[in-house]
Structure formats: structure tokens, C-alpha cells
Amino acid sequence: MKTERTSDIEVTQSSGNVFADLALADADRLKIKSGLVIEIRKSIRAKKLTQKEAAKLMKTTQPRISAILKGDFANISEYKLMEFLKYLGNDVEISVKPSVDLEGRLTVSSFIVESVQENVGLHV
Secondary structure (H helix, E strand, O other), X not given: OOEEEEOOEEEEOOOOOXXXXXXXXXXXXXXXXXXXXXXXXXXXXHOOOOHHHHHHHHOOOXXXXXXXXXXXXXXXXXXXXXXXXXXXXXXXXXXXXXXXXOOOOOOOOOOOHHHHHHHHOOOO
């Protein structure tokens, strides 16, 4: 990571994975899980669901949804988070492609139309 000093404040450029920057174990796994949780949150918001309504669709409990949305997802598998997205009406796709780097990377990308429209002010 590159470190610079600006006006007596030391700034360190991120590697792109905040969990790795903090030297946490399983940084790649945490990055994937947090990306999936972000997509769950977007999907719940796009559908204007309460946590109770979302929990019913996701076949779980409201307290579990609350914990997940607050960042407590250590004991939930990536598969379960993907399953939650599926229950919320999303197609979840895993793709593998050659990397331009020596070692590949793990990412979560999405396209949830309602969220994009709300964020950029589009109305269809």
C-alpha cells in the first residue's frame, strides 16, 4: 500500500480490500460476504420491504436479518447469503475468467435496476 502525507495527515491508499488492509484473517472471504450483504440490503430497499417481510421471503427470522444488515455475518456461509438473494428474486451467478494478473481476485458485482435508478435519479 502506498502512503502519503498531506497537511500533517498520513493517508494510505487502499488495496481495494479493506479487510486485507486491516490484516484480518480470511480477508477475501469477508470481502465477498460483505459484498453479498450489500446486495441483500439493496434488494430489500428496492422492494421497499420491512425486515419482517424480508425475513419471510428469505425463510429466516427478522432478528437474523437485522444482525446480517448490521454486519454480523461471521456465522453465515456465502452460500446462505446467495440463497437469501435468490429468495429476494435475484439471479446469482458465479463466473470464472482468466485474470490479467498472476493471481486472480474475488469480487461481487451486481445490477439491481431499482437501486441504480434511485441512485442516479432515473425514472422509467
